[in-house]
Amino acid sequence: MAEATEKEKIKRKTVAEMKKLGVYKKEYGRVIEIYAELVAQYDKLNRDFEDGGYKFQVITAQGGAKKAPIVATLETLRKDILTYSDRLCLNPKSIETVTTDNKKGKSKLAGVLGGHK
Template sequence: MQEKMKTKKQYRNLIVREMKSLGTYKKEYNELIDIYAGMLHQYQYFEKQFEESGYQITEEYTNKAGATNQRKVPLLTAMESLRKDIISYSDRLCLNPKTLLEPPKQENKGSPLDAFLAANG
């Protein structure tokens, strides 16, 4: 049985729930969350279209000069680009294993010598 497509709002609610569960949610992230939810919804829609096309990867294309060649279908190109954006946003929102395993980046607070002296002084 095919799963029903999620709405953008359903994705948004799921993202917020996951972020709260991980302890990374802040209301200041809502705009990023909305964009990320939209990308997930869009990807889901593209995925359905790709399946319905029989997973067609290439198509014949005739250029302005009249030459006919094979080219990657635009849908697949859009999906590849969207995947990269989804990964980037999932990093920013701390929603993937990579970001959970990396220690948080520390702000530069003085020189290493100052830090050493403070710790050993």
């Protein structure tokens, strides 16, 4: 149950950040839900990785070493989170490419002309 609470916190924070940036729309609910789930999973796995002493390699049956499964999962989650954060305009690069509610409004000329009645 704690994980659902964490997911809901992430979801609320994401919506608040999107509103602040002027990119929130209720229609993005499903994408926000998936993003919150990915971040919650990443946070839990990262804590597990830390608690496990950051073991990034495991020994194979042949005696060699390979990347630990948790590391591969964390890498995949990072990529997925980045993709979803792009879609939700939650990073500097993606926000540059959209017109947000915060950017809308009067042009400089309209603002100057509107001030003189």
